[in-house]
Amino acid sequence: GFYLDIPNGLQGQLDERLLFEAMSRLEPRFLWGSYTSVSATTGLAGSRYRLHFLGSDIPSSMLVGDRMVEEFVLRGRCLRAYGRGWFFRDHQLARINLDVPTPPNNPPRVMQPAESTVPKPSQPKAAKKQKAATRDTAEFTEVRRKKVPRSSNTQTHPPHGLVGRPWTSPNAFAALAERWTVGYTHHTLSDDDVSSTTIIPEPDAHVADLHHDTAGEFVTCMNIDAGTPTATVVPLDVLLAELAALDAASHLAVSTHQAEVEAAHTDSNFDMAALVNAVRVDTLCGHLSSHPVEFGIQLHHLLAHDRPTFEFFVRQRLLHRWLRATWGGTSSFDRLYTQTFGKVASKANIIELFTALAFPDDHETLTAATENGDELSLSRFDFELVLAIAEVLLAAHGPLFFNSEAALLATTGALVGVIASPGAMRCLSSDTMATVLLTTQLGSELWRLLEVVYASDEDMRRILLTLHDMYELGQCDLTTLGQVQVHESAPCLIVNTNYQC
Numbered sequence: 001g002f003y004l005d006i007p008n009g010l011q012g013q014l015d016e017r018l019l020f021e022a023m024s025r026l027e028p029r030f031l032w033g034s035y036t037s038v039s040a041t042t043g044l045a046g047s048r049y050r051l052h053f054l055g056s057d058i059p060s061s062m063l064v065g066d067r068m069v070e071e072f073v074l075r076g077r078c079l080r081a082y083g084r085g086w087f088f089r090d091h092q093l094a095r096i097n098l099d100v101p102t103p104p105n106n107p108p109r110v111m112q113p114a115e116s117t118v119p120k121p122s123q124p125k126a127a128k129k130q131k132a133a134t135r136d137t138a139e140f141t142e143v144r145r146k147k148v149p150r151s152s153n154t155q156t157h158p159p160h161g162l163v164g165r166p167w168t169s170p171n172a173f174a175a176l177a178e179r180w181t182v183g184y185t186h187h188t189l190s191d192d193d194v195s196s197t198t199i200i201p202e203p204d205a206h207v208a209d210l211h212h213d214t215a216g217e218f219v220t221c222m223n224i225d226a227g228t229p230t231a232t233v234v235p236l237d238v239l240l241a242e243l244a245a246l247d248a249a250s251h252l253a254v255s256t257h258q259a260e261v262e263a264a265h266t267d268s269n270f271d272m273a274a275l276v277n278a279v280r281v282d283t284l285c286g287h288l289s290s291h292p293v294e295f296g297i298q299l300h301h302l303l304a305h306d307r308p309t310f311e312f313f314v315r316q317r318l319l320h321r322w323l324r325a326t327w328g329g330t331s332s333f334d335r336l337y338t339q340t341f342g343k344v345a346s347k348a349n350i351i352e353l354f355t356a357l358a359f360p361d362d363h364e365t366l367t368a369a370t371e372n373g374d375e376l377s378l379s380r381f382d383f384e385l386v387l388a389i390a391e392v393l394l395a396a397h398g399p400l401f402f403n404s405e406a407a408l409l410a411t412t413g414a415l416v417g418v419i420a421s422p423g424a425m426r427c428l429s430s431d432t433m434a435t436v437l438l439t440t441q442l443g444s445e446l447w448r449l450l451e452v453v454y455a456s457d458e459d460m461r462r463i464l465l466t467l468h469d470m471y472e473l474g475q476c477d478l479t480t481l482g483q484v485q486v487h488e489s490a491p492c493l494i495v496n497t498n499y500q501c
Helices: 012-026 172-179 236-266 272-277 281-290 292-305 307-327 333-341 347-353 380-397 405-412 430-439 441-453 458-473
Strands: 003-006 030-035 049-053 071-074 077-080 095-097 180-191 194-205 218-225 228-235 365-369 375-379 418-420 426-428 483-486 493-496
Touching: 012 030, 012 071, 172 180, 172 218, 172 236, 172 405, 180 236, 180 405, 180 441, 194 236, 194 292, 194 380, 194 405, 194 441, 218 236, 218 418, 228 236, 228 418, 236 292, 236 405, 272 281, 272 292, 272 307, 281 292, 281 307, 281 333, 281 380, 292 307, 292 380, 307 333, 307 347, 307 380, 307 418, 307 426, 307 483, 365 380, 365 458, 375 380, 375 458, 380 426, 380 430, 380 441, 380 458, 405 430, 426 430, 430 441, 430 483, 441 458
Parallel strands: 071 095
Antiparallel strands: 003 049, 030 049, 071 077, 180 194, 218 228, 365 375, 418 426, 483 493
């Protein structure tokens, strides 16, 4: 039958109830509405909401003159709508205001579209072929990494202790880039049903064509001490020495990889499934830091043989990042969870929590318009989900990269944002993780691992494809969206665009 899609979805059950009431009064052929997909990973509904109607004809109440409705107004918000078989024409949207009370089955108040302020081109522009409409979602195309130019002073406010001082010296990144580049290689070993891939940094030193002196150059790095981030000014020469040491460590990692895989296979240090089900989040973080090879093996084993536990681990990892970004690493995960949400950190409570958490309206959905007038949308939940999983894959499969500030600085060409965790551990901020995943050669390998992890998950394949297409369109910088945190006095999420760690 006929249907209307709202790509950006609704704001919770109140929106859904009000929409149902309005549509039931306006159109007798209205049947029901629902989200088109529910993620098996987070338990969250996808962003696209679909309204179903009886019969295949366009309902008369959904017409504005000779045009199908293209936008609803609900609770003061404008919701783009796409009807079956209807295509976007111009910027003068046919709009129906659902906030205005109307008698049952009478046409709603129609809001005349305002005159478009977008200048019309003198000549028609050839429509760009839309990837989302022509590509097979079962296949992935290699992601081409485009270097995003970033200022070395992207933070608008310096961290505590650096007031009045810049984050970097003027030529620090230029001097670093002309002396070292950091590529990667990967090694995969298989033993029976156990497979392990390690990503090894390949630092490459350059001694010719040096135009910038290193004397006086510095970069501010965030060090974690007892769960507290501390801004430390690091001379560039110290970072260059770290890259030289990383070169030697990379050769050693290649030679010891086989022994580490065999040891992880025969002598386990922990039971990941048991720790996940017991909500031992901090303990899991410790094992990820101290036993990355074994952690990666057990992670992929859960994915293949115990998918519910794997999905529950992903939810814990998201909460870990959001809570730590808000409160730091000085308290336990259990205490932060209870302090923030008023309940103990149990499996049932965490699953229930994910049905209620929401982003503010202006950060809930990422959108990008294609040149032929269609729209791509991705929920911020799904974007955070990809970043969290990519970070775990980097920490487990590329610990030398993950733990080296110098390697990340040289790879991204940008400051490294961190999230403080207990002890000396840390996560990478959303902006830094997005920079690694979307703009670097290292990100290409992480992308390949993501495809392997979610090869049989249709929902996640669609999310990855949408993220790739949005990045390729280049309409918004996905690496500067800010850090997700938890509201300090209410159980909801916020986005801090001035995150300082």
